[in-house]
Amino acid sequence: MLTRRKFVQLTGVAGGGLVIGIGLLESCEQQKKPPKNPLPNTQNGFGDNNGSAIGEYLQIRPDGQVFINIVKHEMGQGIASGLMAIVAEELDADWDRVHVVYSDPIPGLANWAGGSTSTLNEWGIMRSAGALARKLLIQAAAKGWAVDKEDCFTDNNHVHLKDSENKVEYGELVDKIVFDPSESEVTELKDKKQFKLVGKVFSNKIIPDIVLGKHPYALDIRLPEMKYAAIERAPVFGGRLVDFEATEALQLPGVEQVVPIKGFVLDGSSHIRDGVAVIANSTWTAFQARKKLKITWEAGEKSNIVHERFLEEAHQRLREEDGYVAYSKGDVDTYPDAEKTISHTYEFPYQHHACMEPLNATAIFMEDRCEVWTGTQAANYMLGNIEKHLGVPKENIKLHCHPSGGGFGLRYWASHGMEALLVSKAAGGQLVKMVYSREDDIQFDFLNPLEINTHTMGFKEGDPVTWQLKGALDNWGGLCAWMIYDVPNVHAELIGLKGFTQMSAWRSVMANAEGFSTECFIDEVAVELGEDPLEFRLGLLPEGTEVQLNHKYPCKIDRIRKALKTVAQKGNWGRPMEEGSGQGIAVYPYMHGNGYAAAIAEVSIESGQVKVDKIFVAIECGLVINPDFVKKQMEGGVIWALSALFYGGTEYDKGKVTRSNFHDNKVLRIHETPEIEVYVCESDEEQPWGVGEIAPPVTYPAVCNAIFAATGKRIRKLPISTV
Template structure:
């Protein structure tokens, strides 16, 4: 294995990490090391190179190779490294890593930053600590077993001697690294940082306005660009009024963006850029473009007709992807059956900060500043667009003012790079809120059909479910017209119910607008349908929804969805390490019912709704209480429980759960992107609404303590929210909502 610790020059370290002070650097390239908890599932999970920099004044810099978008990863990653390093937290600073394949995956998505790197980060800290301890032992000429690190000092057990990390860092940098198999790690009871609610390392900068987001970048001699993009996917520019646009004060130039081929991939959309010496002029210049478009075939896409078409299709037999027993025979012979159709519209991530990227292209090189979730993907795609090598592209990651999957796509950075090359000056591309809502990458529209049979004892004997939605893979192929196994593994084919007859089927659905990732992805529609249907079955059987969940989940056991020939993906994790554990599902459900009091009687016109869902190898349950009067719904309170295995920072987990509740309520109550004649109808927060303060209920979150490996946190809280809300509305009013959002049926 390749494993080294180096003392490198300031210039070298600046080149790799962007640190602006001289320091001794402990660099660990983990090569073929296989973490105990996280077996690599792809090449980018094998390689990791994080840097620990110790200054002569004893301060420690720890690189964060993931993107900070409010989830607190720039605190959690240093927490893990500093814990095993035995560094004094007050002396720790975080440095944002550049795009660099040596870090392994830098794509901050899939709720996997801690899940995938926890063990490796601990190794990084422990390896550096071992070298510092050895350097101190050599200094004192004592056995290394007689020294120990604590609070950024190495102490000698047999005397009162101690030496700072900063004093011995240079000597440590000259040592050979230890074999990973010889490293020792702290026990849970010894933790001072892991599992503790450490305050966000960037909190002061963020609340004081000092933090630098993508929209904040300013460079000397910089121009500003705003792009009028095609409203209809694939539309091409036939002509535009360049002269009228240039007559707008402040406008410097116009530029027709290179026409992009299909499939969509990460290409920028076709359109015309207006470049100006300020953002306002660029925005005003767009109004004078008067573009004549060749609209293309997608102009025929209308969501009303499209959803109706999917609903007609979904009631017919589909393509089986998981089968157990004989559902159709049991449904046909049963005298007690129930069925329902559910739909979820297109959705936008709608982060508070729209996309922004600034680029400089000079001497065959490119430097980008962007609020990106995926610096490596950005580097690759920018290099390809410019026709240069990847190592000629430098990606600086700013803070992200929200992202939720939108900023995992590099199209806005490619736009900036192309314009900077054309203008031969620094160019910042600014997306407006309208751009973000109307030309983004959307969560897919979906329709589901569920049916079940019950015996005379009201036990469910059969469960049939079908799903239809345009696949994200269509964005990259233009030909795929059915859901893929990785999407069907997100809360559909991995249904954990213990029923004798089960059938999971899919139907075709082609894409017409850009489909992309959004927080919790396909779990949104799958949990909505399943969680709602469980509640419907409970009402039909005359039992509590809580009891129906227990009945369907069956006995405590580990479920293997692959048993029924389903190609289960398990979020890229090994099932022996991250199994589907029924006991943990029940525990999350039981706790939320207990803490919320969801099983207690309510006042007139009030009702509780519950749901539990496993996603991103974590377990989350939600209980929502509403009041419905004169067809107006008010959400009174919402409770959530999460079992995410080992938790690094409970404060950040709690914050992400609270954010998930708000995000989920926004989707369920208000979220809807509709398309007419190929174009998105919504344009800003007035018609694509997110939860307002007066609509936000009391929120309570409970973290279940666990010694299991770390699971995902950022996304698991969202899926159970919509079904718990819809169920609560039913129990308060008797009105069953199967088509989101709620605002189309009731006042919110």
């Protein structure tokens, strides 16, 4: 419910347009005070079109066009259209007349995207914005007709008078709004049975612009007097610039400056590497000149790390050391009394992001102020780092947030924006566009961490009584420990490793390794006990129960059972398979977004090569905004996981990543992609939950368990090559 305390700005006549801004609601966790003034005329704001003012969320113009400000980062997942639809539903707007505005950071709002939380966090806010606008439009129409507002209703961008043919278009009402702050509460939200748009298949608003090359990616920025920059970075993480010679580089036509960049640690876990930047009249020229630099590096201690020895030491530490407790239930000290134990270890490798749009940022540094154009999943985080490390007050920083061609957690960090500003500063305040080459993007990626997990389960009288997870994780994050099965004594602990490079969030984060290890292990336990893997899982998921997993959302077992039973039925679990073929099943929660999924994989083996023939996925994600968007996210998540399953991992030599482009950091191609069937479960939940990261954690184990069913061989280490 929107109250006066949470209401920030509403203007009845704003240059001929109705503008609604909504302040901090409970789901926005960034700040505790609403902004006193919205941002002025930023490139991605509502702007001065026909004199309209700027608001935080919603603008209706005199021609009836509706513009909706999206504070969450659009990176191909469809969040812009999903959030716009929530507003449009409550507003009863004509979907064809609804348009996206990509928001620059707004104080008090959650200007970040991650953890599959964007829709669930914005659901209530966006509904309130649409409902408040609908309420005000009805009041204006009722006053004009001299009738009670109860005699009016809205539909398709019009206010209608009941029992008559009278109607008025929204645009005709915006200059007739009279706002009374005492009536700013929104109590009349629609019942979900009234939804006309939400829950249906509707168009993705950004697709036409993507197809036509009009989508405003930061990579496409062109500004007057802009120069182009490429950075030659320290090849080893933690390495230092000793000296450089740029004579040959400066002789190339179009090269204007060559400047050193001093690295440092940003807030959190991200870093800027030492480097040498070339500034030129084109990105291509900067790339070519960079090759002619003669640089002396001090490699640093990370150059001494040998991958095989690092893995051996990690496994040894996992066997011998105690870690910090991530989750505990009951008393695992009963473990020595178990009559039978089953224990297995699983290894999930480093992974690259490999976004289609490489990292880039355009920036200008002007002593006490600066301006940046880039794609970022965490605008406030970038603003904070700029203020702290470059000494520019936040009020003097303009950050223009553009949609991205992929993010997957990499664009959460501030390094690319900071690098562009450092180059601009070193170049005397030159406006520069800094672009990573594809090779830069892979070699200097902030990798998904290596994770090694050992699961041990103890039994008495045939029943599991203890379950222990011990993980070793490289340099970033922590165990999810989403141990959902009904075992009375559960314990999870983590040992921290320090590997060769920078680590980062990666789509599904730690749930990748833990979904893989947990569901492969549960499958192994079922088989060793002589039980059907589906029935064994259902037997450890009691109906009507919830599990507290050190997370703000309880894991609702009925929801996870629904996903599991749905995929079993749709995938025809247990059907006879031809020799050399097999089925595998898996189920897992993604508690950051409170979504649940289950998968069945069907594989066949040809000359030792694994072929994934078909994937069935069921998801329980609460109230669905657009089932087609959900299916696309699940399909993309499956393909994401299969790429990692077969081609993932990375190699490094003396601290340097050896992969460089898509030829050696492969992703799944169209001809390798299996048929994917997605089933969206009916849900009793009253709101939407997360979707974007739940498919990968069930895809890895489903495929690996299917390989076992086909070959009798267990997969406990990724990537898979031959079996």
